[in-house]
Amino acid sequence: MEHFEAKLSRAATPAVRDILGAIAVVVNREGTVYHYATGYQTMTIDSLPVDHDSDLTFMMASAGKFITHIAALQCVEYGLISLDESVHSVLPELDEVGVLSRNDGPEALKRPFVVSPISQKVTLRHLLSHSSGIDYESNPLVQEWRTHMGEEPKADYHPGMSPVMNAYSTPFLYEPGEGWMYGASIEWTAALVSRLTGLRLGEYIKEHIFNPLSMTSSTYHPQENPEICSRILQMVRRDGDRIVPMDYTVAELGLICSASDISKLFVDLLSPKSKLLRKDLQEALFEPQFSPSSAARAAIRRDTEMYAVPAGMPMNMTMAPVNHSLAALVVEEDVLYSGIPAGTVTWNGMPNLIWAMHREKGLAMAFLTQILPVDDEKTVDLAMEFIRRAWRTFG
Template identity: 45%
Template structure:
């Protein structure tokens, strides 16, 4: 890990400041910290303290698996089956149609009813047809469609993400807004606000004292935040980061460790074995359209682990993230069986149950896949997995 630490020290030196601060963590299935290192400063203030090794960070997409854990707990309670249609809890989805290109260039798109029902498994694996909302066809649809009217009290998720599906449920893959639809699903199934559901289903049972979706209400959490900064055109870092970078789940490094250890350990306190297994099982079979889309993906996870389809390493997708299924990722050296996902402020976790190892690299800098940050992220992953894995 010496090379990683030396390069990170240089990058976080205020004289250079390619990064404000970054953290690296390696733990095993026994809960032992095998490695922990912090470099840099807590903020850009001239008198800022050195980075706290147990700082809190915005997880962004790296925290989506936590919602999936809560959803699987509802499965264990018999509220909904993994292959059940979701319409009982999300009736709004039953009304959505599939959008596709039109031969009429003036319109640009056409809509048709769906044939397959959206199941919970589809939602968890991003094979529901629900897209990211900023694709070309959906953009055309938004421009051509009058604003939708919703009953009073309709949730923001329903208003924002009631857009056409991109494909038949279960027949392809798109990293889209399925995760956001799962929030009202949890609320309606559990009968409480989403933040309270997560507190009672996940945070309290695991003793996560520095984890919240409402960090601004908790000084003990917000006061430990590693300041989120933005890469400037001249290569430096500065404030302010846009508001969308500062929303959602905030966790301390030690709380992230607690969750990772629970999922790679012999027995999870959060989920039964069959559902932990589901987080680590490939979702898509060989030669399926969904797997082909995952293998060709270059925008959501490939850069953070140095994955390239033509280099022999194989990946798949699960109910929690991207899974290395064959070989090693050539740049980051993630072995087969490693599950991973990343977040917009350039942080990434990895877990491997067979090896009994989990890692976390965290900084708070945008935009995602920042080239300078990726150099240190991949160096950390390579060093961690070759040293401890």
């Protein structure tokens, strides 16, 4: 790992400063087998360094969404819902909308869009595999349809603990189970957990995931946990050849975790006996969900740009050998460029965090930093250097 460490350390020196700071970890079923930290905690002149003893926290963004998925699978284990039953009784807003599509019929010029009733209900499996057909209002097709209907752009609907009937109007983009789209399924999964358990998502996860694993430096409510928030690595953004501080409020942070906490979670998920999930649900985090002939698998394999970075694949790759588990992306063939082996489950987060797990190999790793924009070229190069050498060294 010496080459990676030298490359990362140089990038984080004040003279170069391609990155402010970063932590890279590798764990197996027993615990942490590799931990490297370098750089500085803030852009200030008197900043403390990022070192092995720095218990820094990180805004996880999308890299932490799989934790919500674990919470949903716990609801299955508790008998509150099953993977393949309709979620509409808990999320009745979904009954209010149909499937939006372009009209290919003879009246297409007069009626360029069609909204049809859905023929099947959304299940939890659909939500966790992002095959529900639900997306945000920012979807180009939805925006085009709104314009045609003479409607003002609508704000995204964020379902809460209680249903707000007649407030949700964003149509499905395809029949549930008949496509793949990394969109708003996570919002509805979070609402499902809250409504089933009667707790705010962050409260539920603290009690049922963080506490059992002694993840004491993780929170969904940073404004209520100033000590955890005070240790966050400063967010920066690339501005030409330099990096500059980002302005944000504590409320915008969402989930924040430390590297040590993420390591504890990975160890449990790789363990033969997880504290969080029974065996079949634990395995579902790693198992591909889409059959070879399914529309969902065809759709995900066409959307390489969405996941090229965590999968270690070229952005322009066509029909990428991937699938989706109930946690995240599944790489189904060895990737030569990044060294990622078949069977790896992986995803990333907007501030250029990347994680990967492999159940059979009993190995997981994470590259943690805080820099925008997402898929920043220099940061991705550093992350891929780590991932290549980590698989080669430990995998």
